Each structure stands twice: as structure tokens, then as C-alpha cells.
Amino acid sequence: MKVLIVDDERHVREAIRYFIPWDEHGISEIYEATNGQEAIEIIEKQRPAVIFTDMKMPLLDGAELLEWLHKHSPNTKTIVISGYQDFSYVKPAIVYGGTDYLLKPLNSKQLIAAAERAFEMWRKEEQERELLNRQNIQLNVLRPLYWDKTLSDLVSGTRxxxxxxxxxxxxxxxxxxxxxxxxxxxxxxxxxxxxxxxxxxxxxxxxxxxxxxxxxxxxxxxxxxxxxxxxxxxxxxxxxxxxxxxxxxxxxxxxxxxxxxxxxxxxxxxxxxxxxxxxxxxxxxxxxxxxxxxxxxxxQGRIHLYREELDDVNTKADPSLPAELERFRISVLSGEMERMYRAVDDWAEYLTGLTLLTERSIQRWEEEIGIILTRWSKEQWGDELFAKENIHFAPCYDTEGLFTVDAWRDQLKALLLKLSKEGGLTQSTDSKIILEIRNYLDQHYQEDMTLQHIAERFYISRENVSRKFKQVTGENLSDYLTNLRVDKAKVLLQNTNMRLSQISELVGYEDEKYFSRVFKKATGQTPREYRKQ
Missing domain, CATH: 3.30.70.270 (Reverse transcriptase/Diguanylate cyclase domain)
Structure with a gap:
């Protein structure tokens, strides 16, 4: 809290300074003004919480100052100190919300009591303002999510x-x-x-x-x-x-x-x-x-208008997956990479010769491939590595938005290679658990994350979590989580104007100072230095 004393009499200002035990209330910044005009200049710069003001002053008197405070600094608490009992001086204090009206000469006990009431009122209201501010921040964070969900339901017909x-x-x-x-x-x-x-x-x-x-x-x-x-x-x-x-x-x-x-x-x-x-x-x-x-x-330009007449034309023109999908299956079971790659290359060459291909076709192929790989995996090994929801094709478009057959071909090869158990992580039970843990960290990095929490969630001891994570991935779990959070923080520092405290919370650190230390240890720079660079 900051305090301002406004009085054209020096001995009154000194008396107020002397009588009130400022240290007990944690107040170290006390400003003085000799009239209302000086007071306004200080208020605009320092925003004091409590103001002691005389009523009769040159240039701008106490009544005018109280009226100005009512409009421009309504949260400020005012204690009026005057040598006059005339109602014309009391009225402004009542109208504009003065907390106390004290008469000169000052009584030390009354002055201290009035000051303590003002300090307590300001602290209580400040706590309420902070609470309301936090609630508003939470609402502002949740509001976009609310409208995302609500409008998604509206346009999809579920609401x-x-x-x-x-x-x-x-x-x-x-x-x-x-x-x-x-x-x-x-x-x-x-x-x-x-x-x-x-x-x-x-x-x-x-x-x-x-x-x-x-x-x-x-x-x-x-x-x-x-x-x-x-x-x-x-x-x-x-x-x-x-x-x-x-x-x-x-x-x-x-x-x-x-x-x-x-x-x-x-x-x-x-x-x-x-x-x-x-x-x-x-x-x-x-x-x-x-x-x-x-x-x-x-x-064909970036804006694609819906045309009913094109629906049937495009659907009929879309090629189907070739009958040689059986070749994919046989080559996977045989483990012969050259044979598997040749089957995929033949399909890619067929696509390269097309003049019309829609994203609808790609989506359908990827859907069918997911179903087929899942079935093969379960039939041959009873293995859930290729559960359909875990099969993912990354987008294969160049900078012009055109489909690149080579990139899609390479992804298909990689999936078949993984299915043939020639690449990727081993399919032991330990590896499956660690894969689940790593995916969980990727999705929940912003939450409070401890070894105990992970151990309880995946029914594995804390010691085994650390040891097996290092064995399977080659990296300590804590290092993986820290690097993941730091990478997310870098993105926010590069591309948003969010405060460091907000970014810290979004990547899983409640303490901004601790977040800054972690960030500097990982990158060699503080978050502010990184953003500036």
C-alpha cells in the first residue's frame, strides 16, 4: 500500500507521519502534497491506497479533490482532516465516500483508529478485487473452449x-x-x-x-x-x-x-x-x-466452393485401393523388405499417373489401411500395436497445397515395416507400458506430474517407471518431461504476447521463478532473453 498526505500546513503533515505506526501495516511509501493539484499529479503516477486530505487548500481544495477521486480513483480510501465543522465541508466527505472525518487539532488515538480502518477496508476490498480478477481470468480462458464445444455441437446437429x-x-x-x-x-x-x-x-x-x-x-x-x-x-x-x-x-x-x-x-x-x-x-x-x-x-485457388454436381463426378473418379493389397500382406509376413517396398512403389507409380485425386480418396484409403493393418496384426500376433486408433498418416502436401505421392508412399512403407517387426520399439509388455506413459506425458504435460502419480495411474512402481522409461527410450523421464515443457514454452514465447506467469502455468509450472530457472538451465537463456532474441 502507498499513502498520500495532502495538507498545506507542514506541521499537520508531520504529525500524521509521526503518529501512525506505518511499519506495523507494511507501508513504506508515503507521499506529500500541499494542495489538490499536486495531489492529483502524485495520484496519477503512484496510485495510493489511502489519502489523508485537508479541506481548505489553495488552487484545488479538498472538496474538489474528493470529487476528482470519486471519478478517477474510486477504490482509494480517503480520511478527511479539517479545522472546520461547517456542514459544507462535511458533505463532500459523505457524498464522495470518505471513510472518516477528523477535526483539528488531531487526536492521535482517533487518527490511528481512522487509519487502521482505512487500511483494513482497502485490504479487504483488494482481496475481493483479486478474487474477482482471477475468476474473470478463468472465465476468459474457458469462454473460447465453451464456444468451441457449443458451436461444434450446433453445426454437427447434436445441439x-x-x-x-x-x-x-x-x-x-x-x-x-x-x-x-x-x-x-x-x-x-x-x-x-x-x-x-x-x-x-x-x-x-x-x-x-x-x-x-x-x-x-x-x-x-x-x-x-x-x-x-x-x-x-x-x-x-x-x-x-x-x-x-x-x-x-x-x-x-x-x-x-x-x-x-x-x-x-x-x-x-x-x-x-x-x-x-x-x-x-x-x-x-x-x-x-x-x-x-x-x-x-x-x-485451383485456395477457396473451394461446394458444387452439388461435382459430388458424384469426383466420387466415381476416385480410384480404389488395388487388389494387390494382398501383396502387402504377404510381403509383411515374409519379412522381405524389398518385396514389400516393390508392392508399395507399384501403387505409388499408379497414383503418379492420375490427373484427378481428391482428399476424400486419401481419407478413405487411410481408413481402409487402418482396418486392414489392425486385422493383420491381431490375426498374426494377437498384438494391439496396430490398434486402428494408433495408425496415423501425417499430411503429405507441399508448400503449394498439392499432394506429394512420395511422402505418402514413404509413410505406408514405414507402417508396413513396423508391422513386420523390423523397426521401431520392441513389442514387449514393458515397451507397451512405456509407450503409453510417453503418450500420456505428451497430452498432459501442463498438469502437475510426479513419479507417484504416473506409477499409480499405470500400476507400476516408481522405481520401475524411471528405470524402464530409460531402458526403452534412452532418456530419463524427468528430462523428457522438462524438454517437452520447455519446447512448448518456446512456442508460446515466440508466437504470443502472453505474460511469463501465464506461459509458466500453461506448461505445468505454478512458480514463475522456478520455471525461469528450469528454462535457463535447459536453453542457456532466461525466457525473456529467449523471447527478445
Missing amino acids: SYQELAGSLSEELGLLKGTETCRIAVISLKSANCRLLERFHGDLQLTSFVLANVCNEVISPQRSGFAFRYWLADTDIVVLFWNTVEEAENWVLHMNESIQRAYGIQLDIGLSATNAFPSQLPNAFRQARQGLIGRNILQK
């Missing part, structure tokens, strides 16, 4: 507009009576992961940043809103209402903003105009069809 109409109107500006809508969808797959790589593979963070960029374009007009989609196959959804005829221009502006900020443009699917709210799910479906139905072997 009704009627129950959300009020909050949609109040917070997003989607007025009741809106009759039409359009939807755009954005996927990071077609960006050759360049944007994703900038955020160290953190899809949630990348999607969060992209949604913010889109909302900077559309939200001020209150005619649309971008959010992260919670289900599969889509990263960002933009819902347009009111000025739906301008949706294509808005989408172009969004891509231009992404280009300016991150040096890359993305492929975006855009629906036709649909009735709102009854056809929201249909608009969402159209936008996704526009995106995954584009020819990924040719550059």
Missing part, C-alpha cells in the same frame, strides 16, 4: 439453436430472426504442416491462433464467428450469418491475414447459402465436401 439463441445473440451478435447462413471449414493438412511446425506440432495451439486471426477479420462486423471444431477431420469452422453473400470475400480476407502473419495460405471449403438454423448441419457438410472434394494434384 439445438433454440437453447442457445439468447447467448448467441448477446455474445456473438447472431440475432434472432436470422434466416440464412454459410459455413467455411479450414484444415491444416494442406499446409505441408509449415504452420503446425511453427508451433512445434501443437495442433490445439495452432488452431487457437488461426481461429483468433479469422475472428480479427470477421468478429468486428458481428456477422460471423470462427471456432475450433471438436470432432474429427476439421480444425477450424467459420459460421457466417446476415451478410452471407459476402462470405467468400471474408474468407479471402482471412487467408490474406494468415498469409501476412505466417507466410502461408490454407485451403478452405465454403458451403452454399443454407436456411438458418434448420440447415446448419447441411451447410457444414457442404463446406467439408467442398474441401475434401478438391483435386489435390492441381492448384
Whole structure:
């Protein structure tokens, strides 16, 4: 707390300084002013918690100062000290919230009691303000997540507009009576992961940043809103209402903003105009069809409008997986890498000769491959290494958003090689547990993480957690978690203006100072030095 004493009589200021036991209240900064004008200058710079003020002063008197404080510093506590009992001097203290009115000459006990009441009131209100501030911060953190989930349910048809109409109107500006809508969808797959790589593979963070960029374009007009989609196959959804005829221009502006900020443009699917709210799910479906139905072997611009007549044409033109999938299976079982690679190369050569290929085809192939590999794995080894949900193809697009057959071919080879047990980690029980632990750390690095917590979660002793993690991965568990957190912190330092305390909490450290020490030990720089560099 800081204190200001305002009085044109020096001996009064000295008396207040002398009588009050400042140290008992932890107060070391005490300022003085001889009139209201000087006081305002000090208040604007120092923001004192408590002010002792005379009423009759030159230039700007106590009544005028109290009125100014009421408007510009309402949380400040004021104790009025005056030599006058006239009601004209008492009234401003009452009207503008003075905590006490003391008459000169000062009585030390009354002065101390008044000061202690003011200090206590300010501390109590400050605690309440801090609590409210923390609650507001939590709400501001949760609000985007709430709208991500709510709007994802709305456009997918699992939640009704009627129950959300009020909050949609109040917070997003989607007025009741809106009759039409359009939807755009954005996927990071077609960006050759360049944007994703900038955020160290953190899809949630990348999607969060992209949604913010889109909302900077559309939200001020209150005619649309971008959010992260919670289900599969889509990263960002933009819902347009009111000025739906301008949706294509808005989408172009969004891509231009992404280009300016991150040096890359993305492929975006855009629906036709649909009735709102009854056809929201249909608009969402159209936008996704526009995106995954584009020819990924040719550059055709970045905005892909839904066209009903192209649905059947593209579907019929999509090639099916070759009958020689059986060759893949036999080569895997034989363990002959050359034979396996030759089968994959033949398929890749077939793809290279195509003039039309859609993302829909790639998705279907990857789905079928996942089913087939899972079945083979269980049939041959009774092994869950290739459980379908663990089979993942990384996006295979170049900087122009065109599909690269070679990258997709290499991923297929790697999957088959892993299935043949010629590469990757051994499939012992220990390795499976350690893989689960590592995946858990990757997903929960921001939480409080101890060896005991991990041991209890995976039913393994603390000693075995450390020992087996080192045996299987070649790295200490604590080092792995620290490096993971530091890498996430680097991304946030590079790409956001968040305070260090916020970043510290987001990567799993409640103590900002401890986080800074860990960061410096790992990188040789403090977080501030790293951000500045």
C-alpha cells in the first residue's frame, strides 16, 4: 500500500507521519502534497491506497479533490482532516465516500483508529478485487473452449439453436430472426504442416491462433464467428450469418491475414447459402465436401466452393485401393523388405499417373489401411500395436497445397515395416507400458506430474517407471518431461504476447521463478532473453 498526505500546513503533515505506526501495516511509501493539484499529479503516477486530505487548500481544495477521486480513483480510501465543522465541508466527505472525518487539532488515538480502518477496508476490498480478477481470468480462458464445444455441437446437429439463441445473440451478435447462413471449414493438412511446425506440432495451439486471426477479420462486423471444431477431420469452422453473400470475400480476407502473419495460405471449403438454423448441419457438410472434394494434384485457388454436381463426378473418379493389397500382406509376413517396398512403389507409380485425386480418396484409403493393418496384426500376433486408433498418416502436401505421392508412399512403407517387426520399439509388455506413459506425458504435460502419480495411474512402481522409461527410450523421464515443457514454452514465447506467469502455468509450472530457472538451465537463456532474441 502507498499513502498520500495532502495538507498545506507542514506541521499537520508531520504529525500524521509521526503518529501512525506505518511499519506495523507494511507501508513504506508515503507521499506529500500541499494542495489538490499536486495531489492529483502524485495520484496519477503512484496510485495510493489511502489519502489523508485537508479541506481548505489553495488552487484545488479538498472538496474538489474528493470529487476528482470519486471519478478517477474510486477504490482509494480517503480520511478527511479539517479545522472546520461547517456542514459544507462535511458533505463532500459523505457524498464522495470518505471513510472518516477528523477535526483539528488531531487526536492521535482517533487518527490511528481512522487509519487502521482505512487500511483494513482497502485490504479487504483488494482481496475481493483479486478474487474477482482471477475468476474473470478463468472465465476468459474457458469462454473460447465453451464456444468451441457449443458451436461444434450446433453445426454437427447434436445441439439445438433454440437453447442457445439468447447467448448467441448477446455474445456473438447472431440475432434472432436470422434466416440464412454459410459455413467455411479450414484444415491444416494442406499446409505441408509449415504452420503446425511453427508451433512445434501443437495442433490445439495452432488452431487457437488461426481461429483468433479469422475472428480479427470477421468478429468486428458481428456477422460471423470462427471456432475450433471438436470432432474429427476439421480444425477450424467459420459460421457466417446476415451478410452471407459476402462470405467468400471474408474468407479471402482471412487467408490474406494468415498469409501476412505466417507466410502461408490454407485451403478452405465454403458451403452454399443454407436456411438458418434448420440447415446448419447441411451447410457444414457442404463446406467439408467442398474441401475434401478438391483435386489435390492441381492448384485451383485456395477457396473451394461446394458444387452439388461435382459430388458424384469426383466420387466415381476416385480410384480404389488395388487388389494387390494382398501383396502387402504377404510381403509383411515374409519379412522381405524389398518385396514389400516393390508392392508399395507399384501403387505409388499408379497414383503418379492420375490427373484427378481428391482428399476424400486419401481419407478413405487411410481408413481402409487402418482396418486392414489392425486385422493383420491381431490375426498374426494377437498384438494391439496396430490398434486402428494408433495408425496415423501425417499430411503429405507441399508448400503449394498439392499432394506429394512420395511422402505418402514413404509413410505406408514405414507402417508396413513396423508391422513386420523390423523397426521401431520392441513389442514387449514393458515397451507397451512405456509407450503409453510417453503418450500420456505428451497430452498432459501442463498438469502437475510426479513419479507417484504416473506409477499409480499405470500400476507400476516408481522405481520401475524411471528405470524402464530409460531402458526403452534412452532418456530419463524427468528430462523428457522438462524438454517437452520447455519446447512448448518456446512456442508460446515466440508466437504470443502472453505474460511469463501465464506461459509458466500453461506448461505445468505454478512458480514463475522456478520455471525461469528450469528454462535457463535447459536453453542457456532466461525466457525473456529467449523471447527478445
